[in-house]
Amino acid sequence: MRADHPDREGRWAWRLTGAITLCVYVFMFAPIIATVVLSFNASMFGGFPLTGFSLRWYEKLLTNEPVLDAFRTSMWIALVTATVTTLLGIMAALALVRFEFRGKQAINTLVILPALVPETILGVGLLVMIKAVDQPRSMALLVLGHILLTLPYVVLIVQARMVGIKRSYEEAALSLGAPRVSTFREITLPLLIPAVLASILLAFTISFDNTSASLFWRPAGVETMPTQILSMLKISISPEVNALGTVMILLTVGIPLAGGLILQSLTWFKAGK
Structure with a gap:
């Protein structure tokens, strides 16, 4: 009987842990599921039970000019941010992994630091600095702010991939007389492709979905998708918000x-070859 007592306690502990985990997931995903379901509700007044299935709120979004402008703005900012951040992240990761120089650890810490600071604090801090130098808010500063936020994640992803690439491949090419640029283009970069694609997708997603920093840095009259949703919620809770x-x-x-499926498919394709 005594031998069974610890096993019984262990089973109850696992059941309790599973129940708590289930409650946490329900708490996290129930609002998301409700938003998706209510976006197809035919009634103008969101609530359960549904009065019918309709796509009218998605049709309204297609004719809502402020929403379309916000979408185009967010897409443009996210594409520029993903492109510039990935290029900078590759160069930074290459320097931090492959070269030794004075202040390397300090630079690495500074690059990663924005990921450790809450976005609200970072947004307020940069806004105070902008006001201190009497610099008006602009699209260029908004893009620079998004680059600042996404760069640490790109550097970490590319660094993790580059650490796994053996130096012997690059050293063999260099010993045969290949220039460093050609060595990087022909050997290192193809091996970094999975990390590069993952960095582009992650940087795009972070920039497109950013809310806190964009509220502080966007110029007057410019809305991104997250800030447009917030402004719509301030007016009224319309079913269009659920659709958006x-x-x-x-x-x-x-x-x-x-992106994950594409990377997995590329891995299977290379393995098959």
Whole structure:
């Protein structure tokens, strides 16, 4: 009987842990599921039970000019941010992994630091600095702010991949007379492709879905998708907000999933060859 007592306690502990975990997941995902379901409700007044299935709120989004402008702005900012951040992240990771120089650890800490600071604090701090130098808010500063936020994640991803690439491949090419640029283009970069694609997708998603920092850094009259949703919620809780929220969920979740499937397919293709 005594021998069975610890096993019984262990089973109850696992059951309790599973129940708590289930409650946490329900608490996290129930609002998201409710938003998606209510976006197809035919009634103008969101609530359960549903009065019917309709796509009218998605049709309204297609004719809502402020929403379309915010979408185009967010897409442009996210594409520029992903492109510039990935290029900078590759160069920074290459320098931090492959070269030794004075102040390397300090620079590495400074690059990663924005990921450790809450976005609200970072947004307020940069806004105070902008005001101190009497610099008006602009699209260029907004893009620079997004680059600052996404760069640490790109550097970490590319660093992790580059550490796994053996130096012997590059050293063999250099010993045969290949220039450093050609060595990077022909050997290192192809091996970094999975990390590069993952960095582009992650940087795009972070920038497109950013709310806190964009509220502080956007110029007057400019709305991104997250700030447009907030401004719509201030006026009234319209079913269009549910439809717009569903679109945001599909983009911010679907893009990384699609990227993961593409990377997995590339891995299988290379393994098959």
